[in-house]
Amino acid sequence: MSHAHRATAPAPGAIRSFDFPLAQTDRMDNGLELHSVRTHRLPIVTVSLIVDAGEAALGEERAGLAVLTGDSLEGGTESRSGPELAEALESIGARLSVGTGWDATTVYLSCLADRLEPAMGILADVVLRPSFPTAEVERIRGQHLAAIQQRRMDPGSIATDAVHRLIYRDGIPYGRPLEGSVESVSLFGPEMAAGFREARYRPQGAGLVLVGDVDPDEAKVLARRSFDGWRGDAPSLVEVPPAPPTAERRVVIVDRPDAVQSEIRMGHVGQPRSTPDYFPLLVLNTILGGAFTSRLNLNLRERHGYTYGVRSGFAFRRDAGPWTISTAVGTEVTAEAVREAVREVEGLLADGPTDEEVDAARDYMAGVFPLQLETTGQIASRIAELILYDLPDDYYATYRDRIREVTREQARAAARRCIRPDELTVVVGGDAKAVRGPLETLGLGPVEVVEAS
Numbered sequence: 272m273s274h275a276h277r278a279t280a281p282a283p284g285a286i287r288s289f290d291f292p293l294a295q296t297d298r299m300d301n302g303l304e305l306h307s308v309r310t311h312r313l314p315i316v317t318v319s320l321i322v323d324a325g326e327a328a329l330g331e332e333r334a335g336l337a338v339l340t341g342d343s344l345e346g347g348t349e350s351r352s353g354p355e356l357a358e359a360l361e362s363i364g365a366r367l368s369v370g371t372g373w374d375a376t377t378v379y380l381s382c383l384a385d386r387l388e389p390a391m392g393i394l395a396d397v398v399l400r401p402s403f404p405t406a407e408v409e410r411i412r413g414q415h416l417a418a419i420q421q422r423r424m425d426p427g428s429i430a431t432d433a434v435h436r437l438i439y440r441d442g443i444p445y446g447r448p449l450e451g452s453v454e455s456v457s458l459f460g461p462e463m464a465a466g467f468r469e470a471r472y473r474p475q476g477a478g479l480v481l482v483g484d485v486d487p488d489e490a491k492v493l494a495r496r497s498f499d500g501w502r503g504d505a506p507s508l509v510e511v512p513p514a515p516p517t518a519e520r521r522v523v524i525v526d527r528p529d530a531v532q533s534e535i536r537m538g539h540v541g542q543p544r545s546t547p548d549y550f551p552l553l554v555l556n557t558i559l560g561g562a563f564t565s566r567l568n569l570n571l572r573e574r575h576g577y578t579y580g581v582r583s584g585f586a587f588r589r590d591a592g593p594w595t596i597s598t599a600v601g602t603e604v605t606a607e608a609v610r611e612a613v614r615e616v617e618g619l620l621a622d623g624p625t626d627e628e629v630d631a632a633r634d635y636m637a638g639v640f641p642l643q644l645e646t647t648g649q650i651a652s653r654i655a656e657l658i659l660y661d662l663p664d665d666y667y668a669t670y671r672d673r674i675r676e677v678t679r680e681q682a683r684a685a686a687r688r689c690i691r692p693d694e695l696t697v698v699v700g701g702d703a704k705a706v707r708g709p710l711e712t713l714g715l716g717p718v719e720v721v722e723a724s
Contacts, residue, residue: 289641291667294480294654295487299494301501302475306654307490308482310647314384316483317647318391320398321655324376324471326451327444327589328509333463334444335451337471339415340464341371344378346407349400353407356397365390367397373449374589375659376472381648384484388493395497398472403461412459419453426527427599429723430534430700433525435593437696438539440516445592474498476505478658482647511590515540520695520716522609525723526703533605533701534597537612539694541594544587544660551685552585554677557632558624559583559615560596564631566615571598577608585689589660594690602702606709609697613715616692623683637671 294306326337345367347353360367365382378398382390422428432448439446450456479498481490542548553561560567560583567581577600586592596616600608624632644650653667695715699706703720711718 289671291644291653291670292482292650293664293668296664297491299474299499301499301503302473302477302505303494303498303501304478304658305491305494306478306480306658307485307487308480308650308654309485309487310483310650313647314484315647316382316384316387316390316481316485317651318380318387318394319478319480319651319655320378320380320394321375321478321480321658322377322398322472323374323476323506323508324467325372325374326449327373327511328471328506329444331442331447331452332455332458334447334455335415335449336455336459336463336467337376338371338450339411339456339459340467341369341376341378342411342415343403343408343464344369344397344401344468346411347402347404348396349402350396353404356393359393360390363389365393367394371449373445373592375655377655379648379651387481387485391493391497395501399498399501401464401468403464405461408459408461408464412456415450415456415459416453419448419450419456422448422450423724426530426532426534426700427597429525429527430536430698431595431597433523433700433721434536434538434595434696434698437523437698438515438593440512440514443511445511445588445590471506473503473506474501475503478655480651480654480658482651482654508589511588513540513543513591515694517696518694520693520697522697522699522710522713522715522718524703524707524710524718524720525698525700526720527701527723528704530700530702531602532599533602533608533699533706534599535605535609535612535697535699536595536597537609537695537697538593538595539691539696540591541585542587542689543589543591545589546587546689548685548689549587550673551677551681552689553636554629554632554674555619555624555682555686556583556585557636558628558682559619562632562635566619567596567598567612570611570615571600571608575604575607575611577601577604577611581612602705605699605701605706606713609699609710609715610713613692613695613697613713616690616695620683620686620690620692623686624679626679629677629679629682633675633677636674640671640674 581598
């Protein structure tokens, strides 16, 4: 093979066709929404139960309660102790886990297809009849308190928590860490867990997803047998006000004396998952900071060598989550890195992306989409989003088409509507004595120094 031939990158091939598996849907008499997908790739099944029990429903004084309650579900049930529950799962080769976010709590279960019936019984037992034993609750509370203390010592977490706190008004859930505070977590006990489960774990508004080697009709029978006795109206929706505390650009230094590196976070209140600009923003963010070949990474990493990597992203939630840029750089180049990041944002808004950038971003996102759906768990997670965000059943069947339909002008218009560089809050976790002067010369707004909390 000639040297010239090896030096020429091959042209990209055509994007392969891909069909997202459509789910058979049903609604049980108690309001529980059932989605089942049959796949024959492996003899396994993934089950996801999604309940409207996210952290956004909680005030400051109960912050972390949703996460703690979800983690405590595995501590035991009315008929099984924690060790007995673990043994029951192990005996049938099933795995159970719980994840809690801002919008929902999801209980995941995976097992071999021929063990689905007893596995579903265990899942129902965990969700409907948890016992929240005191010893287990105290153990989980202790683990969370230790994690919070560790987070307070991690420079990246300090900067992330600071930017979220500053871009939202006081009392807005999105402005605090998902796991809560030392003060709120210290109050956690079995009664609080049981009360939250009773109030928020309701079949109305919940969804059950089964993906794998299971017949949809059989899935329906198992779902009814396991959850038919579950009752309760949908819990009330809690809206998160999107208004930021200020509409002015500012710089806040979280002082870390003698730090050799600065953690940089910048952003403002972003967009909800329901935004009509969702697909243009996905393409736009891939161009700005959502891929290795993004403008931010090519500038700060490749051109200037300031960082190992920089990312931007919208945290799409039911309500407007944050839009942020994050990176870490040496103390001596902190101001330069902030300047270049802001310059890239302003340049993208002023001129818009190029046709070549839009084409590359669309092809990349459409090309990797099937790779994100190779397992039953990945498919179940996407279907869970249909339930959580009230999306149409064929949403992911048309997903790649909608990505590839985004035009340069649509991406540019979405950027101008949704990204506001004049309202940026720039947080730098670093040595204030070393970085304050250079940051002030950028003219980005008032520079304030605060102590790390």
